[in-house]
Amino acid sequence: MPDPRRDYLTLLLSQYWFAPPVALWRAVELRVLAAVPFDRPILDLGCGDGLISQVLFADEAPIECGFDPWAEQVRKAAATGMYAEVQQAQGDAMPYPDATFATVYSNSVLEHIPDLMPVLAESARVLRPGGKFIATVPSDAFRRLLAGYRARVEVGDFNGAAAYADGVDHFLAHYRYPDPARWAEMLAEVGLRLQLSRYYIPAETAAAWDRANHTYGIYPQSRWLYRLLASPRLRKLGYQAWLRRWIVRRLSSRWRRLYELDVPPEGVGSGLLIVAQKPEHV
C-alpha cells in the first residue's frame, strides 16, 4: 500500500528541482493518491516515464502493467523496474483482455485526451467486476483558482481573466474540466459508478502554484533566469548540484504548508480525485 505519511514534497523537489511548481502539484497528487487503497493487479494508464508510480509504490513489488502512447516515455518507464510489463499503446485501444485488473489508475492524463469516452470505456472493459478506477485530474475550479485569473477578475477585467486561463489551458494542453456531477454521468455511461470525488489543491496552494510558474520560468514568456540556470545546456558548468540542493532545502520548508493544506469541507480545489467502481454484478 502507498504511504500517505511519506514526504512527497521533498522527494519530488529533488526529482523536479528544475521545475519546482511541477514538484508541488505532483507532490500533493501523490499525498492524495497515497490515501486510497490500490488492489492488485494494477494498470497505470498513461504511465509517462513511470516516476509517479515509482514514488507511489516505492518499497513494493513492481506493479503489473503500465502503458503510454509515447515510445520514449515507455522506454523510461520500463527502465524504472517499477512495472512487470510496459506497453506502447493508446487509451482507446488497450492491449489487455477483458476483466484483467483490480485497479486502473491514471495520474494527470485524462485532461490531455481529446476524445475521452472511448478511454473510459476501455478502462471499464479491462477492470474486473468490483475493480476500481482511480484518477487525478484538474477540477472544474482549476481556471478560476489561478492567481492570474483572480487578479484580473478583482479589477473587473473579465475578458483578460478568461484570456489568461485560456493561455494556461493552451500551454498545459488541457481539454476539459468536468465537475463531479459530470464525471458521475460520464462514468455511468461506461458502466462505472462514481464512489468518491475529492477536491485537492486549495485556493491558496493553487494561486501560489500559478505564481511559481512565472517565477521559475515554466510558462512561456515568464521569468527566464531560473529556467536558464536549470537548463541542461549549462550542466557542464557544475553548479547545478548545488542549485538542486538549495532549491530542495528552501522549498521543502517554504512550501510545506501549501503542500499539507487540505480543501475545507464543502470547498473546491484545483485538483480532483475520482474513484469509481465497476459493479460486482452487471
Ligand SMILES: C[S@@+](CC[C@H](N)C(=O)[O-])C[C@H]1O[C@@H](n2cnc3c(N)ncnc32)[C@H](O)[C@@H]1O
Ligand atoms: C502529464 S503526463 C502524466 C504521466 C504520468 N501519469 C505521471 O503522472 O507522471 C500525461 C501522459 O498522458 C499520456 N497520454 C496522452 N494521450 C494519451 C492517450 N490517448 N492514452 C494514454 N495516455 C495518453 C502522455 O503520453 C503522457 O505521458
